[in-house]
Amino acid sequence: MxxxxxxxxxxxxxxxxxxxxxxxxxxxxxxxxxxxxxxxxxxxxxxxxxxxxxxxxxxxxxxxxxxxxxxxxxxxxxxxxxxxxxxxxxxxxxxxxxxxxxxxxxxxxxxxxxxxxxxxxxxxxxxxxxxxxxxxxxxxxxxxxxxxxxxxxxxxxxxxxxxxxxxxxxxxxxxxxxxxxxxxxxxxxxxxxxxxxxxxxxHPESPFNRSPLLTKRTDTGSVTLTKGSMTEWKDGRLNKKDLDDDSFNEYRKKRFNV
The missing domain is CATH 3.30.2140.20 (Arylamine N-acetyltransferase fold)
Known part of the structure; x- marks a missing residue:
């Protein structure tokens, strides 16, 4: 490679x-x-x-x-x-x-x-x-x-x-x-x-070793996934939904392919 x-x-x-x-x-x-x-x-x-x-x-x-x-x-x-x-x-x-x-x-x-x-x-x-x-x-x-x-x-x-x-x-x-x-x-x-x-x-002060965080840009804004929620900006409008563990894993694969 x-x-x-x-x-x-x-x-x-x-x-x-x-x-x-x-x-x-x-x-x-x-x-x-x-x-x-x-x-x-x-x-x-x-x-x-x-x-x-x-x-x-x-x-x-x-x-x-x-x-x-x-x-x-x-x-x-x-x-x-x-x-x-x-x-x-x-x-x-x-x-x-x-x-x-x-x-x-x-x-x-x-x-x-x-x-x-x-x-x-x-x-x-x-x-x-x-x-x-x-x-x-x-x-x-x-x-x-x-x-x-x-x-x-x-x-x-x-x-x-x-x-x-x-x-x-x-x-x-x-x-x-x-x-x-x-x-x-x-x-x-x-x-x-x-x-x-x-x-x-x-490091104990690191914000990245405590809980999941995934974010990326989209055609209309951005999407961010954490353990308890998914937040999406679409054309300046904010939409946030609460997630359980199963939903987190579903959106992790569906939206981030990780």
Whole structure:
């Protein structure tokens, strides 16, 4: 399995030979977000495979699963690199909206920095329901997609030198912090993500080792599945239904194929 582009294109419904130009990266991100869910079932079901480039490819491209940020952006990084883009991975700290502060778990968010046209851009297909769906420049320019407005603010703090800010469609009218990230400390070896995986899977403050979470984009919005409910946004309208265990397993297969 040496051709990530071909294999991922097949999974997301694109021609196998397709290789996106920079202007087509939003097409890639939209298709990826609809086909590859953000989900933590491998952690919840205690079937986690230690992270490596090979295990990542097998997880998403062979078994057809989704994953968390280190999986999703790890694979997108390999794809974009294979497509000829200048990309690096960096790590960030997610902002906890409820606490009004950054998570105590540390730099466990993984995202992509892409260099194009003399500028740096954030490419992030692994931020759960908060993904920008487009590259976001580090210049501070606002980028608008179906999921909301996004921008990058320069702000030197202990957690990094930039902060992703967002106004999510139908959910927020004010700018919120998403995460801080550090462009001065790139990931130099993909195997570094094994450390992120381990922290996310065992840390007591991790939000991803307690209960199931699956979410992905749809043609009309998004769908999110948890142990007790399924929440779906359709054209700006919210529909939430309670689920028992049998219904959870049914919708897990039916809507997420995981």
């Amino acid at each position: 040496d051709n990530v582009q071909q294999d991922l294109n097949r999974r997301i419904g694109m021609e196998e030979s397709w290789s996106p130009a920079f202007a087509e990266i939003p097409v890639l991100l939209k298709a990826f977000a609809k086909a590859v869910p953000f989900e933590n079932m491998a952690i919840i079901e205690d079937r986690l495979t230690p992270f490596s480039e090979q295990s990542l490819k097998e997880k998403i491209l062979v078994r057809g699963e989704g994953g968390l940020c280190y999986d999703l952006n790890g694979l997108l990084y390999l794809y974009l690199k294979e497509a000829g883009f200048s990309v690096t991975l960096v790590r960030g700290v997610v902002y906890h909206q409820g606490k009004g502060d950054f998570h105590d778990i540390g730099r466990t968010h993984v995202l992509i920095l892409l260099e194009h046209g003399g500028e740096s851009w954030v490419v992030d297909g692994g931020f759960g329901g908060n993904i920008p769906l487009k590259p976001v420049p580090l210049t501070g320019e606002v980028v608008t997609s179906a999921n909301g407005d996004f921008r990058i603010a320069k702000e030197d703090i202990s957690h990094g030198d930039y902060i992703l800010q967002m106004k999510l469609s139908y959910r927020s009218d004010e700018w919120q912090k998403g995460y801080a990230f550090d462009t001065t400390k790139p990931v130099t070896d993909l195997n570094e993500l094994a450390e992120v995986q381990k922290t996310v899977s065992v």
